[in-house]
Amino acid sequence: MVLNNLPKETKTVNDTSDGTVRMNGAVNVRDLGGHQTSDGRTVVAGRLYRSDSLARLTDDDLHTIAGMGLRLVVDFRTSDEIRIDGDDRLPDAIPSVHRPVGGGSVQQFYGLAASGNLDKLIAVLGGGGAAAMMRDINRGFVVNNAEREEFAATLRNVADNELPMLFHCTAGKDRTGWMAALLLTILGVDRDTVIDDYMASNRYYLPHVTSQLSALKDHGIDPELFMPVLRQSPEYLLAAFEAADEKFGGMEGFITEGLGLDSHDVTHLRSSLLVSR
Secondary structure, three states: OOOOOOOOOOOOOOOOOOOEOOOOOOOOOEEOOOOEOOOOEEEOOOOEEEEOOOOOOOHHHHHHHHHOOOOEEEEOOOHHHHHHHOOOOOOOOOOEEEOOOOOOOHHHHHHHHHOOOHHHHHHHHOOOHHHHHHHHHHHHHHHOHHHHHHHHHHHHHHHOOOOOEEEEOOOOOOHHHHHHHHHHHHOOOOHHHHHHHHHOHHHHHHHHHHOOOHHHHOOOOOHHHHHHHHOOOHHHHHHHHHHHHHHHOOHHHHHHHHOOOOHHHHHHHHHHHEEEO
16 A cells, blocks of 8 residues: 655644534534544544535535545444435535445344334343343444454545545434544554543434434334434443454454554554644
């Protein structure tokens, strides 16, 4: 992979201290810039963005997206999710690529609720089943060859300087959360900070979706059954890291063997996306 150095300062569209980009049609849009690394450097702002679905962007949101100067949008949603939710709404000048990853699709859980089969819901999600399912989904990001390749391909886009880039799924929390965790880990951000970024979806996405769950009560379904699916927990992300330890002997082995990056790629990623303060 060829990676060119990026400018150390870049225009950003953040309007909050935590990197959130305010939009009307998406609720979990954040800039990965600003995070500190263990060696005292800072991730450059305005280069890597994470988001939930972009299917419902407003005209004002399109102006915001255009101001990001994006060179690529990566969509991890499945074809079924896109069929239900709609294609990304983007300015014509912004290219996008579809990289479907089935794990973490909230649509499968909505489909389960829509079935109206309360016994099946309780059997699948009750008694710790939902949390176990979320751990398995995150492990799949590491051990499933097809899913791992979609994340690896996105890392190659970063390494090939297709930046600024935005990557997203439906909720912007599981598949997107793992992609963000990978990038921040490769850049040298410590595990606690990576988890904090992952957990921030509880501030942005969770209030939005839980307000929609009240309708389940009308069908005799307890919304709490779905909370482990909708609420982020550190144990979900840690399950992916543990899978990397088990299958590849740690993150270094996962990055090189599992994702196909060599030490040269990692060095260039860090030098291009980090700045000393």
